[in-house]
Amino acid sequence: MRRALRLLRLLSATTIVGSSIVMYLVAFAAPASAQSGCSATFNGVNVATYNTPKRALRVREGQKLNVTGTALPTFYIPGEDRDLAYHVKLELAGASWTATSGVSDKESWAGTVNVSDYANRGQGIYKVVAVTQSNAGTECFARAYVNVKGGGALSTTAGQIAAGVGVLGAAGAATAGARGGREIDEGAVKDAVGDFLEEQAGPPPETPASVDETAARTEMMGRHGAELHLMTFCLPLVIVAAVATIRAIASDVTHHITASIGGMFR
């Protein structure tokens, strides 16, 4: 990827170099891919050819790309130092980041880029935007698209991550779909059928009072029958105990009275 950025930086740096006041005015009315005062080539083809994603320059993994760039003399004001500042950025899905930025005093550049050095991390179409300005204020702008082709989408790190995220998302979507249908289960159907039957059946019939009484008594006996049977069993014992207690008290009183009378005659 860094090689690609370097390639694009070199492309834009060489594309943007050179301009004049006339070219500067032309640049405002020209399309976005226009160059003024500068020229650049990919394998001998002007970069202005690759000004749309469909026309992006296709480079394959293992391919070597020859890049040249030249700043036209009209870019500089005669007699001034031939220094320029350049800024190259890469754009993707609305986001952009700086590929390179700096200052150069060269009027032309030529080099070779090995695509395989960066094609294993990311492929696809990238937009490169580059601007430059000479120390006299003369400006140049270029934009090009590069399509890096390799061993398929899944052969790159970005593609593998995207595939993993996609599988995760698909699993989540399947879960969400399953939940959507799970709420309508057998119970919901039974409830609906039950409601329907209740609506169709009408009000329940009145039961005779004797039936209600019998049912209530049966329920009461079921709950408290043991206590009632216990009282029935214990009642004779209570009576015997009471009689024995009364008899003991009477005997004790009699004994005390007899003792008192005996003491009076002693």
Add this chain to the structure above:
Amino acid sequence: MIRYKPKVSLVGLVSGVLVGASLLALAHQNGSLYPTRNLAIAAVVAGALLCGILFPSLVRLRAVGKANRRIAVARSRR
């Protein structure tokens, strides 16, 4: 009868965002398209709508239809 209501799933929404972003990334890695900002937003929103609302709602619609058919059969027997 069971009344149908659309289903909105939070898990589905998040999953749809992931699916949309991943499909866009895979298409880009394949060199099929250049993802602009609008295209990225459209992919994410479409994925969220598809997986978060449309798919669960269709599944629920199918389940409700199936349940209502069973209820109708039970009613007709009575």
